[in-house]
Amino acid sequence: MAIELRHLRYAVAAARHGSFRRAAEELGVKQSSLSRRIRQMEGRLGVTVFERLSSGVRLTPAGAEILRTSQHLVDGLEHMMASAKAAGRGEAGRLSIGFHTSLSAGNLRASLVEHARRFPEVEIRMVEVARENLLVGLRHGQLDIAIITGEPTVREGEAMALWSERIMVALPESHLLAINEIVYWTDLRSETFLLSHRDPGPELRDILLVKLASPKVAGQDVSRESIMGLVGAGFGVSLICEAGIGASHAGVVYRELQDGSGPSRISYAAYWRSDNDNAALLNFRKLLEERYPVPSS
Structure with a gap:
């Protein structure tokens, strides 16, 4: 029956x-x-x-x-x-986003806020791990999309260029350079740079090596937040992407870094699997394309 x-x-x-x-x-x-x-x-x-x-x-x-x-x-x-x-329709469900940038400010935070406004029923799962772990997560289907520093490169799946952010120098507030709105790379030749071994520390180190021939780098196996704590305590200076300056740290000020060509910047790109049919991913990608269109040639 x-x-x-x-x-x-x-x-x-x-x-x-x-x-x-x-x-x-x-x-x-x-x-x-x-x-x-x-x-x-x-x-x-x-x-x-x-x-x-x-x-x-x-x-x-x-x-x-x-x-x-x-x-x-x-x-x-x-x-x-x-x-x-x-x-x-991508109006409900789950979206897993991998990243290794700060959410205290910047474009990723703004994009997440806008996505939540448009699609409030989509559950967002954020995963902050190292670059290689992000790519592994994509390959294994644990992540829908990964936001990674650097220009998009040829990999498995698909990629798109996103935004770029200024690179800032974090200084102790008592530092002589703290009175300046802009700091030039050449002003930092004698400084000790505190950089994390974790992302995006290695990429910032590569940029530092290009800008300064033989900088003094003190690598630390700690988080970005702990690096800022060391800067505030007067142990050195550090580099940080613009998205990170939304977080306040005691005794730390942020200043824009420039060289003769203007502000120094770091790029971001998004990666996803071409066979991922999650409709929520499609809507998020459309939002990114809308907010960060590819410049016309």
Whole structure:
């Protein structure tokens, strides 16, 4: 005597409208098909669910009891169907984003805020790990998209260029250079640079080696936050991407770094698997393309 949830759904709509015709119009099915399904349900139950009238239909006492006790099943089906449709449009579901930049300020933070405004039902899962772990996570399907420093390169999957950020120098607030709005690389020749072994420390170190021939670098196996703590305590200076300056650290000030060509910058790119059909990923990529379009040649 198995009854399909679809049949119950038809019956609920017919009871609500008091009409097979209007119920069929609401559900987008033929009236004859809806009527036939309800008769099949009545046959399996061995009771008459609806009394057929010239003006429409109404529930019999037995039908009213059947729908009352099965309403939670119909509600669950309606919710499941609505959720499935929303997920298919990328308006619900889950999106896993890997990154190794700061969320205290900057473009990634702004993009996440805008995405949450447009798609509040999408659950965002953020994963902050080293670059190589991000790429492994993409390959294994643990991440939908990874935001990585550097220009996009040829890899497995797809990539797009995003934004660039200024590179800032973090100084103790008592430092002589702290009174300047702009600091030049040549002003830092005699400084001790505190850089994390963790991302994006190695990339900042590479830029430092290009800008200064033989800088004094004190590598630290600590987080960016701990590096800033050491700067504030007067152990040296450090480099930080612009997105990180939204976080306040005691005794630390940030100044723009320039050379003869202007501000020094670091680029970001997004990577994802070409076979990832997560609709939420597609919407996030469209948002990134909208906010950071490729410059026309």
